Amino acid sequence: MDVLQAVKTYTTKMVSNPNAIKVLLLDTHTTPIISLAFTQSDLLAHQVYLTDLIDNPRRDKMPHLKCVCFLSPREESLEAMRAELAEPRYGEYYLYFSNVLSKSSIERLAEADTYEVVREVQEFFADYAPLLPSLFSLFHQPSTDTPLYGSNLGTWHAEALDRSVQGICAVLLSLKKKPLIRYERMSGMARKLGFEIQKWIQTNDTLFDFRPTQTPPLLLILDRLNDPVTPLLTQWTYQAMVHELLNIKNGRIDLSTVPGITPDLKEVTLLPQTDPFFRDNLHANFGDLGESLKAYVQVYSAKSSSTTAIESVEDMKRFVEEYPEFRRLGGNVSKHVALVGELSRIVGRDTLLEVSEVEQGLAGSGAGHAGDLRSVQTLIASPIPPPNKLRVAILYALRYQKHSGNAIPAVVESLQKHGVLEDEAKLVYAMLNMAGADQRQGELFESENIFSRGRSALKGLKGVENVYTQHSPLFSQTLDLLLKGRLKESNYPFLDSNTSAGPSQAAPPNSAALQRPQDVIIFMVGGTTYEESRAIALLNKELESQSQSQFGSGGGTRILLGGTCVHNSSSFLQQIASALPSLPSSLTSPPTHTPSTSQSNALTPALNLQLGGINVSVGGPAGTGVYRSNGEGVGIQADGLRDGVRNLIGKVRQGVENVRLQ
Amino acid sequence: MESPLPSSLPSPASVNVNYKPYHRHTRTTSSARTDISPRTPTVPVVRTLTPTPPVSVPTPPPRPASSQALSVPHSAPVSAAPSPPPKDAPSRTTPAPYRPGFQPKGVYRPRTDEFNAARSNLSQGRLVEERRLERRLEKLIDLHFSPDNLYDKKLANSRRSSSTFSLSDIASKNPGEIWRGVLESKRANSSNFDMRSAEQAVAHWQEDSAVSSCPICEASFHPLTNRKHHCRTCGRVVCSLPPRPPTRTQTCSLLITADYRTRRIEEVPDGIVDYGVSRKGADPKADKEREAYLRSIRLCRECYHIVSRQQHSLEATSVQPLTRFHSSLIRLEDEIKSSLPLFQELVLNLKNSETSMQHDAASARKRLLAAFSDYDTLAKKIRALPCAPGGSQDRIQHAIFIRANAFLQQNMFPLQALPKSPKPPTKGSSSLSVSSGISTPTPTQTPPPGRPIYAIDPDSALAHSLQPLLEQEALLETFIREAREQRKFEDARTLKTNLEELRVEISKVLAGAKIG
Structure with missing residues (x-):
C-alpha cells in the first residue's frame, strides 16, 4: 500500500531495459509522476542521460x-508519438503507457512505425502522482x-470523471487491489465515480485477476464538500x-518573491x-519544527567547526572525504532555514496566530x-489580507448556518x-449552497451530536496538541467507525453491483460491512489536504504499532489517501x-433555510477538568480537547507559543549566521 | 569476472589481469573457502592468535552506495509470517494466505505482440515494393559513386545541366555565360547520354507528357516556374517547387549523395549552387557543397522516406565512439563494484592481523586504484569527444561525466581511508613489530611519524603514498573552484588553507624521497 514504492518499481523496470545509453521521453502528464518517484541521479544510474518532452520538436537526431518513452494514452501524446515514429530520431523505441491503450491506438502507432523501430509496447499503471507513501x-x-x-x-x-476513474483504477492496479466500493450517501459525485470505477473494473x-484476499480491500469515496472546513x-x-502559505507544486516551491533570497534558493x-x-x-508542528531545525543547524555548525580545525594530514583526508556530504548538508540547512524563516515572516505579517485562533x-x-x-x-475589520477575511467569514457562515440568530448577511456586508x-x-x-448543512451528512461540527463525539473521546485526549491544531478532519470519525466495523451502511452504502449490467459476482457479502478491512483506500472527490494526509500517516503508524503488539508482525489495517x-x-x-459560472446563478444568493432550535439544549461534558486557565473537557457538546476557560487563559497560552516560535526562529537564524561567519 | 574485455577498452590487459589474483588468493588461503561464496565472511585461520573475537563482519558486505541506487527497489521484505488463522474459514477452495506488509509488484500488461501483429499486417504489401526501390538505389549508388567510375570527374560539370534553363539561371547570368552554358551542355550531352540511359535502365522513367500535375502535392507543372523532376528510383515525375507549409511541408523532390563504401545516403541542399560559373576554389566549403550537389542523385520525397528507413537501421546499429566508450565505462564500473567487497573483506581480515594477506591487500588496492584511474580517464575521454556545444550530444556527454564523478566520489574516496590499515603491517613486517600495526586500529589515527619510513621503501611505496595526496590536491582544486563559483568564500578560504598544507606535505614527501 505504498504508492511511492509502486511507482518507483514501475519506473525502475522501465529504465532498466535496454542496457545502453538511453533517452527518456515524457509528456506533460507523466513528467511530474516520474520526477516525484525518481531523482536525476537515479536516472543517471540507469544510464538515462537525456530526458525530454515528446512534443519538443527541437530534439537532435541520434x-x-x-529511447524509452513513458506517455499517457491521451490524444496529444499519441499524435506526438506517431510523428516521432514516422521520422524516428533514435534507434530503438520502448513504449510504456500509463494506462490502458485502446486497440485502435495500437494500430495507429503500428501504422506509423514504418521504420520498425518499436521494440516494446507495454502498459504500466503509474498514472497518478505519488506525493507520499500514503498519499x-x-x-x-x-x-x-x-x-x-x-x-x-x-x-x-465528463473529462474530470474520466480522468479520476483512470487514475483510481491505476492506483488499484499498481497495488493489485480489487476493492469493494463504498461511498458517501449524500454525494452524487461519489456515487457516480464509484459506479464508473466498478464498470471499468468489469x-x-x-x-x-488477482488472488482473492481474506477480507477484500475497501475503496471509500468521500466528497470534499462534505467537509469544507478542513x-x-x-x-x-x-x-x-x-x-498553505507558499504552495508546493510537484514537490517544488517558488521562493523568488521572498525578500532577500539568495539566487540558489529561488526555487x-x-x-x-x-x-x-x-x-x-x-508532520511536525511549527514549534517542534523550530526545535529540530535548531538541532539541525547545531549539527551543521559542529561539523563546520570540526572541518575548520584541521591539524593533521588525517584531518585533511577526512575533510576531503566528507566535504561533498558536508556541502550537501549545508545546502539543505540553508534551504530549511530560508523556508521556516519565510513561514514565520508570513505568520507575523498576516497575524496568522490570531486568525487561526478564531478559526479553530x-x-x-x-x-x-x-x-x-x-x-x-x-x-x-483588521488590516489582514482579504483572503484570510473571506476564510473566516465562510467558516462562520458554515458554523452558524442553522443558528437562529446568525448574522451572515451582516458579515458578508x-x-x-x-x-x-x-x-x-x-x-x-x-x-x-454547495456545502451547507443540508448538503452534508455526518456531524461536521462537534456540537451537532454528542454521541459521535463520545465514542472517540478517549482517543482524542492523546491527540490534542495545542489550541492551533485541535481541529481534526471530519473523516477521522468516519475512519474510526470503519475500523471498529460500525460504519453504518445507510450512511456509507456499498455500491450495488446489481444495478450494473454485469454479473453480480462482486456483490458484497452481508458480513462485509462488519469485517475490519485490511486495506482501505480513501478517495476524496474534489481534493484532499495535507492535514488529512498527516492524520492518515499518524493513524497508519498507530495501527502498525497496535498490530505489532498484538500479532508480532505488521498485520494491521493500512490506509491510503x-x-x-x-x-x-x-x-x-x-x-x-x-x-x-457553469452552475445556476441562484447559488450565489443567500440560501433559504430554517434555523433549527436544537442547538439550545446544552449538554454537559462527561469529564471536565479545570487546570489553571485551561479547561480539559471530554465528551461535552464542545468536543474533546484543551480549551480555555476564559479569554485570558488562551491569550497567555497563545503568547507562549508565539514567543516560543519567534524566539526559536531568531535563534536558528543567529546560528546559521554564526556558521556563515566562521 | 574473468570474462574477456572488449578490445575497445583502453588498457584491457591491465584490467583483466587485475582481478585474477583474487581467485588465486581464495585457493591458497583456505581450501574450505573455495566452496562457499567469496562474500561470506570466513573465520580467519589465525584466529587462535587473537583472543578477542574478530570485529563482527557485517553479513551483507558493505556495498557501495551507488549500487543501492541501482538495485531494483523491491518492496520492503517485511516478515512473511502467515497471518493468524482465520476464525471463520472462507468457503473458497483456495484460501489465499494474506501476507501483511508485503507489496506486490504492480500490474503491467505487455502489448508488444499486438503491436507487432498490427505492424506486420500493415507492412506486408509494402515490403515487396520497398525491396525493389532499395535494390534500385543500390544500383544507382554503384553507378554514380563507385570510385572507378570513369565519367565521374569529367562529367561533373555537365551532369547537373538540364535540357532547359530555369528562370533563375537566366536572371543570374550575362548573355555570354548563358551561351557558353548551352554550348557546354550540348557538348556534354553526348557523353552524358550514357549516364542518363544507365539511370533509365535502373528505373523506367515516366514520360514527361503523361503527367500534368505533381503526384505528391498536386501542383500543376509549368515549363518555366514548375519544372518536372524525375525520381531516379521510381521513375515518377514530381514537381520542383519550394515548400509551402499547408499543402507541401517539404519539397517533393530532393537530391542525395551516397558514400560508396558505407552506403550512407545524405540529403544535399538543392539549387543553391550556380551552374558551373562560380570561381572554383574560392571558398572550400562552397566548393565542397557544389561538388556534392553536382554528384547527387535526384529522388522523390516518398522514395527518400523508404530508402532512408534502411539507412536508419544501418545508423542505429553502427557503433559510435560514444557508445563504445560508454559500454567500456559501464563494464569497468561493474568490475570495480564486484571487486570492492572482496577488497573490503581483505582489509577486514588484515585488521584481524592475518598477516599473510598483506601483499594481497596491497596489490589489490593498487589494482583498484589503477582501475579507478582507468575509469577516470575513460570518463574524461567521453567528455572530450567532439560535439556541438549545447546540443543533445553535449548534454549526454556531460551527464555521463556527472555520473562517473558521482561513482568516483562514492567509491574511490572511501578507499583512500582503508589502505592505511594494510600499510602499517607492511612496514611492520620489515622493520617494526606487528604490534604497532595493531595498536592503530582506526586508519584515521595513524600518526604521521609513519611518513619517513616511506623514504626507505622502494619507489613503488613512494608512489603509493604520493598518489592519494596528489589526487586529493586535484580534488581540492575543483572544490575551490566550485566554491568560488557559488560565491561561498568562507568555504573557499578553508579549502585553500587545506590545499596549502597538502602541498607542504607533498613537498615533504618528495624531499624525503630525494634524501632516500
Whole structure:
C-alpha cells in the first residue's frame, strides 16, 4: 500500500531495459509522476542521460541511442508519438503507457512505425502522482479550463470523471487491489465515480485477476464538500503550512518573491524521498519544527567547526572525504532555514496566530455565537489580507448556518466594506449552497451530536496538541467507525453491483460491512489536504504499532489517501469560484433555510477538568480537547507559543549566521 | 569476472589481469573457502592468535552506495509470517494466505505482440515494393559513386545541366555565360547520354507528357516556374517547387549523395549552387557543397522516406565512439563494484592481523586504484569527444561525466581511508613489530611519524603514498573552484588553507624521497 514504492518499481523496470545509453521521453502528464518517484541521479544510474518532452520538436537526431518513452494514452501524446515514429530520431523505441491503450491506438502507432523501430509496447499503471507513501493526487488543479463540476450541483464534468476513474483504477492496479466500493450517501459525485470505477473494473477484468484476499480491500469515496472546513483552516504543521502559505507544486516551491533570497534558493525542492530533514519533520508542528531545525543547524555548525580545525594530514583526508556530504548538508540547512524563516515572516505579517485562533474556535468548540461573531467582525475589520477575511467569514457562515440568530448577511456586508471584492464575498453564499448543512451528512461540527463525539473521546485526549491544531478532519470519525466495523451502511452504502449490467459476482457479502478491512483506500472527490494526509500517516503508524503488539508482525489495517488534487485554502476557494459560472446563478444568493432550535439544549461534558486557565473537557457538546476557560487563559497560552516560535526562529537564524561567519 | 574485455577498452590487459589474483588468493588461503561464496565472511585461520573475537563482519558486505541506487527497489521484505488463522474459514477452495506488509509488484500488461501483429499486417504489401526501390538505389549508388567510375570527374560539370534553363539561371547570368552554358551542355550531352540511359535502365522513367500535375502535392507543372523532376528510383515525375507549409511541408523532390563504401545516403541542399560559373576554389566549403550537389542523385520525397528507413537501421546499429566508450565505462564500473567487497573483506581480515594477506591487500588496492584511474580517464575521454556545444550530444556527454564523478566520489574516496590499515603491517613486517600495526586500529589515527619510513621503501611505496595526496590536491582544486563559483568564500578560504598544507606535505614527501 505504498504508492511511492509502486511507482518507483514501475519506473525502475522501465529504465532498466535496454542496457545502453538511453533517452527518456515524457509528456506533460507523466513528467511530474516520474520526477516525484525518481531523482536525476537515479536516472543517471540507469544510464538515462537525456530526458525530454515528446512534443519538443527541437530534439537532435541520434540514431545510435535507444529511447524509452513513458506517455499517457491521451490524444496529444499519441499524435506526438506517431510523428516521432514516422521520422524516428533514435534507434530503438520502448513504449510504456500509463494506462490502458485502446486497440485502435495500437494500430495507429503500428501504422506509423514504418521504420520498425518499436521494440516494446507495454502498459504500466503509474498514472497518478505519488506525493507520499500514503498519499496520491491526480493533479486535477481546478480552474475554468479544467472544471471539476458539471453544469449541475453534484455532477461531474465528463473529462474530470474520466480522468479520476483512470487514475483510481491505476492506483488499484499498481497495488493489485480489487476493492469493494463504498461511498458517501449524500454525494452524487461519489456515487457516480464509484459506479464508473466498478464498470471499468468489469470491462477490464483480465487486468484485475488477482488472488482473492481474506477480507477484500475497501475503496471509500468521500466528497470534499462534505467537509469544507478542513481546507479553509490555517495550517501549523510543516508540509501543510508550506503548501498553505507558499504552495508546493510537484514537490517544488517558488521562493523568488521572498525578500532577500539568495539566487540558489529561488526555487527549492521539498521531497521527503530526497530530503531527510523534511522526511522526519513534515508532520511536525511549527514549534517542534523550530526545535529540530535548531538541532539541525547545531549539527551543521559542529561539523563546520570540526572541518575548520584541521591539524593533521588525517584531518585533511577526512575533510576531503566528507566535504561533498558536508556541502550537501549545508545546502539543505540553508534551504530549511530560508523556508521556516519565510513561514514565520508570513505568520507575523498576516497575524496568522490570531486568525487561526478564531478559526479553530469556529471549527471546534467556539465561544458561543456572540463571542465568535464579535471576533470574526474584529478580524474582518483588521488590516489582514482579504483572503484570510473571506476564510473566516465562510467558516462562520458554515458554523452558524442553522443558528437562529446568525448574522451572515451582516458579515458578508462587512467583508465587502473591508476590501473583499463582491464576487469573492459571494463565495460565502456559494459555499453554503454547495456545502451547507443540508448538503452534508455526518456531524461536521462537534456540537451537532454528542454521541459521535463520545465514542472517540478517549482517543482524542492523546491527540490534542495545542489550541492551533485541535481541529481534526471530519473523516477521522468516519475512519474510526470503519475500523471498529460500525460504519453504518445507510450512511456509507456499498455500491450495488446489481444495478450494473454485469454479473453480480462482486456483490458484497452481508458480513462485509462488519469485517475490519485490511486495506482501505480513501478517495476524496474534489481534493484532499495535507492535514488529512498527516492524520492518515499518524493513524497508519498507530495501527502498525497496535498490530505489532498484538500479532508480532505488521498485520494491521493500512490506509491510503488520495484526491483529485491536494488543496490549500486558496486552491479550494478557486475550485468553488471556477465552478460558479457553469452552475445556476441562484447559488450565489443567500440560501433559504430554517434555523433549527436544537442547538439550545446544552449538554454537559462527561469529564471536565479545570487546570489553571485551561479547561480539559471530554465528551461535552464542545468536543474533546484543551480549551480555555476564559479569554485570558488562551491569550497567555497563545503568547507562549508565539514567543516560543519567534524566539526559536531568531535563534536558528543567529546560528546559521554564526556558521556563515566562521 | 574473468570474462574477456572488449578490445575497445583502453588498457584491457591491465584490467583483466587485475582481478585474477583474487581467485588465486581464495585457493591458497583456505581450501574450505573455495566452496562457499567469496562474500561470506570466513573465520580467519589465525584466529587462535587473537583472543578477542574478530570485529563482527557485517553479513551483507558493505556495498557501495551507488549500487543501492541501482538495485531494483523491491518492496520492503517485511516478515512473511502467515497471518493468524482465520476464525471463520472462507468457503473458497483456495484460501489465499494474506501476507501483511508485503507489496506486490504492480500490474503491467505487455502489448508488444499486438503491436507487432498490427505492424506486420500493415507492412506486408509494402515490403515487396520497398525491396525493389532499395535494390534500385543500390544500383544507382554503384553507378554514380563507385570510385572507378570513369565519367565521374569529367562529367561533373555537365551532369547537373538540364535540357532547359530555369528562370533563375537566366536572371543570374550575362548573355555570354548563358551561351557558353548551352554550348557546354550540348557538348556534354553526348557523353552524358550514357549516364542518363544507365539511370533509365535502373528505373523506367515516366514520360514527361503523361503527367500534368505533381503526384505528391498536386501542383500543376509549368515549363518555366514548375519544372518536372524525375525520381531516379521510381521513375515518377514530381514537381520542383519550394515548400509551402499547408499543402507541401517539404519539397517533393530532393537530391542525395551516397558514400560508396558505407552506403550512407545524405540529403544535399538543392539549387543553391550556380551552374558551373562560380570561381572554383574560392571558398572550400562552397566548393565542397557544389561538388556534392553536382554528384547527387535526384529522388522523390516518398522514395527518400523508404530508402532512408534502411539507412536508419544501418545508423542505429553502427557503433559510435560514444557508445563504445560508454559500454567500456559501464563494464569497468561493474568490475570495480564486484571487486570492492572482496577488497573490503581483505582489509577486514588484515585488521584481524592475518598477516599473510598483506601483499594481497596491497596489490589489490593498487589494482583498484589503477582501475579507478582507468575509469577516470575513460570518463574524461567521453567528455572530450567532439560535439556541438549545447546540443543533445553535449548534454549526454556531460551527464555521463556527472555520473562517473558521482561513482568516483562514492567509491574511490572511501578507499583512500582503508589502505592505511594494510600499510602499517607492511612496514611492520620489515622493520617494526606487528604490534604497532595493531595498536592503530582506526586508519584515521595513524600518526604521521609513519611518513619517513616511506623514504626507505622502494619507489613503488613512494608512489603509493604520493598518489592519494596528489589526487586529493586535484580534488581540492575543483572544490575551490566550485566554491568560488557559488560565491561561498568562507568555504573557499578553508579549502585553500587545506590545499596549502597538502602541498607542504607533498613537498615533504618528495624531499624525503630525494634524501632516500
